[in-house]
Amino acid sequence: MRAEDLLSPTPAGLYSPLGGFHIDPTRAVDRALITHGHSDHARAGHRAVLATQETLRIMAARYGPDFAGSGQAARYGEPIAIGEATVTFHPAGHVLGSAQIAVEAKGMRVVASGDYKRRADPTCAAFELVRCDVFITEATFGLPVFRHPDAAGEIDKLLISVRQFPERTHLVGAYSLGKAQRVMRLLREAGYDEPIYIHGSLDRLTRLYQDEGIDLGVIRPATVEGGGRLVREEFAGAIVIGPPASFAERWARRFPDPIDCFASGWMRIRQRAKQRGVELPLIISDHADWDELCQTIRDTGASEVWVTHGSEEALVRWCSLNGIAARPLHLVGYEEEEA
Amino acid sequence: MKRFAALLDRLVLTPARNAKLRLITDYLRATPDPDRGYALAALTGDLDIPSVKPAMLSALIVERLDSELFGYSHDYVGDLAETIALAWPAKPGATEPPPLRDVVEQLQKASRLEGPRLVESWLDALDATGRWGLIKLVAGGLRVGVSARLAKQAVADLGGKAVNEIEELWHGLTPPYANLFAWLEGRSARPVSTAIAPFRPVMLSHALADDELALITPQDYAAEWKWDGIRVQAVREAAVARLYTRTGDDISGAFPDIVEAISFDGAIDGELLIGGRTDAGFATARFSDLQQRLNRKSVSPKLLASHPAFIRAYDCLIDGRDDIRGLGFADRRKRLEALIGAAGGDRFDLSPLIPFGDADDLRRLRGAPPEPIIEGVMLKRWDSTYQPGRPKGPWFKWKRNPHVIDAVLMYAQRGHGKRSSFYSDYTFGVWTEGEAGDELVPVGKAYFGFTDAELAEIDRFVRNNTQNRFGPVREVTHEPSRGLVLEIAFEGLARSRRHKSGVAMRFPRISRLRWDKPPSEADRLETLEKLIPS
Numbered sequence: 001m002r003a004e005d006l007l008s009p010t011p012a013g014l015y016s017p018l019g020g021f022h023i024d025p026t027r028a029v030d031r032a033l034i035t036h037g038h039s040d041h042a043r044a045g046h047r048a049v050l051a052t053q054e055t056l057r058i059m060a061a062r063y064g065p066d067f068a069g070s071g072q073a074a075r076y077g078e079p080i081a082i083g084e085a086t087v088t089f090h091p092a093g094h095v096l097g098s099a100q101i102a103v104e105a106k107g108m109r110v111v112a113s114g115d116y117k118r119r120a121d122p123t124c125a126a127f128e129l130v131r132c133d134v135f136i137t138e139a140t141f142g143l144p145v146f147r148h149p150d151a152a153g154e155i156d157k158l159l160i161s162v163r164q165f166p167e168r169t170h171l172v173g174a175y176s177l178g179k180a181q182r183v184m185r186l187l188r189e190a191g192y193d194e195p196i197y198i199h200g201s202l203d204r205l206t207r208l209y210q211d212e213g214i215d216l217g218v219i220r221p222a223t224v225e226g227g228g229r230l231v232r233e234e235f236a237g238a239i240v241i242g243p244p245a246s247f248a249e250r251w252a253r254r255f256p257d258p259i260d261c262f263a264s265g266w267m268r269i270r271q272r273a274k275q276r277g278v279e280l281p282l283i284i285s286d287h288a289d290w291d292e293l294c295q296t297i298r299d300t301g302a303s304e305v306w307v308t309h310g311s312e313e314a315l316v317r318w319c320s321l322n323g324i325a326a327r328p329l330h331l332v333g334y335e336e337e338e339a
Numbered sequence: 340m341k342r343f344a345a346l347l348d349r350l351v352l353t354p355a356r357n358a359k360l361r362l363i364t365d366y367l368r369a370t371p372d373p374d375r376g377y378a379l380a381a382l383t384g385d386l387d388i389p390s391v392k393p394a395m396l397s398a399l400i401v402e403r404l405d406s407e408l409f410g411y412s413h414d415y416v417g418d419l420a421e422t423i424a425l426a427w428p429a430k431p432g433a434t435e436p437p438p439l440r441d442v443v444e445q446l447q448k449a450s451r452l453e454g455p456r457l458v459e460s461w462l463d464a465l466d467a468t469g470r471w472g473l474i475k476l477v478a479g480g481l482r483v484g485v486s487a488r489l490a491k492q493a494v495a496d497l498g499g500k501a502v503n504e505i506e507e508l509w510h511g512l513t514p515p516y517a518n519l520f521a522w523l524e525g526r527s528a529r530p531v532s533t534a535i536a537p538f539r540p541v542m543l544s545h546a547l548a549d550d551e552l553a554l555i556t557p558q559d560y561a562a563e564w565k566w567d568g569i570r571v572q573a574v575r576e577a578a579v580a581r582l583y584t585r586t587g588d589d590i591s592g593a594f595p596d597i598v599e600a601i602s603f604d605g606a607i608d609g610e611l612l613i614g615g616r617t618d619a620g621f622a623t624a625r626f627s628d629l630q631q632r633l634n635r636k637s638v639s640p641k642l643l644a645s646h647p648a649f650i651r652a653y654d655c656l657i658d659g660r661d662d663i664r665g666l667g668f669a670d671r672r673k674r675l676e677a678l679i680g681a682a683g684g685d686r687f688d689l690s691p692l693i694p695f696g697d698a699d700d701l702r703r704l705r706g707a708p709p710e711p712i713i714e715g716v717m718l719k720r721w722d723s724t725y726q727p728g729r730p731k732g733p734w735f736k737w738k739r740n741p742h743v744i745d746a747v748l749m750y751a752q753r754g755h756g757k758r759s760s761f762y763s764d765y766t767f768g769v770w771t772e773g774e775a776g777d778e779l780v781p782v783g784k785a786y787f788g789f790t791d792a793e794l795a796e797i798d799r800f801v802r803n804n805t806q807n808r809f810g811p812v813r814e815v816t817h818e819p820s821r822g823l824v825l826e827i828a829f830e831g832l833a834r835s836r837r838h839k840s841g842v843a844m845r846f847p848r849i850s851r852l853r854w855d856k857p858p859s860e861a862d863r864l865e866t867l868e869k870l871i872p873s
Contacts (some may be wrong), residue, residue: 027578076782082831142411143408143411143412143415143426144404144408144425144426144428145415145416145422145425146414146425147425147429147467147470149466149467164361164362164365165358165361247759247760248753248760249760250760251760252759252760253759253760253761258759260759268425269416269421269425269466269470270348270351270352270421271416271417271418271421272419273352274813275810275811276810277479277755277759277811278352278751279352279353279354279755280349280352282353311411311415313411314408314411314412317405317407317408318405318408321405326452
């Protein structure tokens with residue numbers, strides 16, 4: 001039996017010939033297993049979707065209740081038989097509801113990790129190691145230059161700046177699913193108890209996180225109606241979180257002398273920060289860094305590794321230096337954006 | 340070292356001057372001696388340590404990291420120093436990260452061979468930001484967008500002093516400046532400058548406003564030409580001669596021809612120009628000739644011969660041992676004439692006073708100066724003392740009207756801080772004949788000259804007429820019949836090999852928005868080329 005019978009790359013994404021399903025397909029399919037709710041992995045329009053309860057809720061919040069023909073909730077750790085294969089969802093530690101999917105048949109196990117990280121994240125279940133024969137890993141930050149610092153230290157950087165520039169607004173760019181809520185929660189854990197203001201487009205997903213029991217403190221809409229002195233007073237020293245693109249909008253200019261911040265693993269590279277006009281980069285990532293990728297590959301005990309979206313060649317090189325068979329999958333359609 | 344690296348990390352991405360000042364001042368306040376003093380010296384460019392270049396370190400990193408992986412990383416990051424800082428593997432059980440004082444003091448004692456080995460051991464101990472800061476420090480030249488003047492301003496802010504007071508002391512001080520900080524924090528008396536031939540802060544002028552023209556009479560004001568070179572101060576004391584820029588940078592090394600010719604004790608203020616004495620008096624070359632000799636640490640004999648420098652003297656601050664800055668301009672001028680007259684030679688002449696009757700007379704003179712290198716007239720009260728800084732009233736500059744052209748907006752880029760949601764940096768072009776008929780070629784970039792209301796109008800135009808996006812840059816519609824014409828004022832034009840158009844503008848700014856004009860009526864490159872002095 002070959003691993004390719006369990007999972008193999010196709011133009012629509014990973015497909016299981018034995019189970020007759022796709023994982024995170026990039027186009028509409030009959031049966032889709034979804035690892036997590038980011039829009040490049042979770043698309044609308046499939047006939048049947050199997051995902052964690054949280055991911056199903058996130059998809060409904062994003063695409064409306066009719067995002068798929070039917071939805072079935074998978075619980076972490078409970079095997080489900082599909083066709084001749086058995087699948088099990090395991091926490092991936094990436095965002096709320098995120099999962100790795102183990103696909104098994106006849107004593108062979110392939111794990112599709114989706115996106116994952118191994119650091120502690122108070123907004124989602126922690127990554128769970130699944131030993132396997134073939135490990136399919138992401139490689140978003142698959143270069144040795146990406147070593148994420150401690151997220152709490154990055155939040156300290158932000159809070160020091162807020163104290164240092166109390167008359168200015170700190171605009172924190174953060175992707176609307178996962179990163180934004182994690183930044184809110186990290187701020188609370190650092191003892192910040194002022195209201196946190198959010199761009200309107202974060203509203204629905206932030207509420208969903210709160211409904212899941214994650215305490216984000218007082219969250220207020222960053223509406224700036226009226227303008228003038230009152231807005232300047234309310235937002236002096238405030239932290240406003242929004243999707244990065246929103247800070248190029250006219251909306252952003254009503255805040256007093258704003259400092260553009262951006263919470264992303266990409267902020268490790270100064271030139272990236274400079275190109276985007278970011279003044280205060282916050283290196284906070286929802287993906288594994290180089291050391292975590294290498295460590296995870298080792299820990300799974302996989303004899304073969306397939307590498308997808310990101311810097312595949314470097315991770316493949318590392319595997320070959322360490323005597324592990326590896327190949328890039330060249331899947332298309334997954335963006336580097338939500339990192 | 341970690342704290343200093345964090346400061347550099349913040350400064351390199353902070354565009355606004357006031358924010359930079361606050362970052363530096365806060366750092367100096369919170370950091371103990373001598374670390375803060377070494378940090379200050381690094382920012383002002385006064386730290387003398389043997390340099391360790393990133394190329395030397397890349398040989399060390401491939402002992403730790405597979406060279407193919409390092410290659411992928413370098414391709415991705417681009418910058419070698421940053422790649423090394425990021426990709427350097429952590430060493431379990433490494434020593435504590437070193438304080439800045441250890442880095443500086445150990446490097447100062449180290450030989451050329453020991454330097455890189457020391458840096459290697461510190462790289463093992465630091466985190467990624469610390470490593471990046473260290474590599475910047477030892478590579479020589481921080482390049483974090485902080486001038487020596489700005490760093491001194493931050494020092495002045497720390498103690499509530501005027502920056503000129505710092506400048507005046509500066510050349511007598513050495514890192515790590517413990518006596519300076521003690522004075523700034525009120526713990527000791529003002530340090531006594533022990534430097535020989537120090538720099539004195541320069542007096543600057545205000546632009547003359549239209550309603551101030553009535554003040555200008557020959558009884559109250561002297562008039563001189565405003566020469567377009569660079570403002571310098573030539574000083575000699577106890578056989579030590581130095582040449583300074585107007586911000587106090589010592590440029591003696593680049594101008595040995597001038598420094599050797601300072602044959603008098605004292606300090607004079609003047610304009611540095613290229614040219615020399617001919618039978619008909621002093622001949623003066625263009626500003627672009629002067630640029631050949633700027634920003635050099637040393638100068639070749641060939642360049643000394645082809646581009647000789649001289650000083651056209653404006654003022655005298657110190658005559659012999661007398662500090663005469665408290666005298667009026669008329670008295671100082673007499674001293675200057677005596678000093679320069681006696682010095683003579685090929686390297687000094689006097690900036691002549693221009694006789695004038697009334698304001699109309701001045702306007703005529705200003706409109707038709709005798710040499711192209713004159714950019715206007717200077718007006719100085721006869722009784723003005725020499726005051727550092729830019730006092731309002733005693734001195735005015737009255738520049739020639741700038742050159743003006745009509746150009747077409749081609750690209751716009753997002754600004755920073757207050758302007759961060761506005762497209763406020765503009766690249767503009769003029770017409771030239773291309774392979775497929777007329778095309779626009781970029782000739783410059785401007786980001787000021789407009790009002791806030793005009794900025795909002797241009798921003799709206801940019802958003803509504805975007806053709807392409809490249810990161811923070813938008814390409815804007817620029818066709819013969821559709822686009823925005825900007826009237827651009829600028830001070831001068833020079834040939835440039837760096838720009839596709841072959842011309843480079845000095846001091847361009849937007850003087851008017853020409854919503855009324857179709858782009859096809861904007862100026863042509865040939866018009867600009869005629870403005871280049873030959």
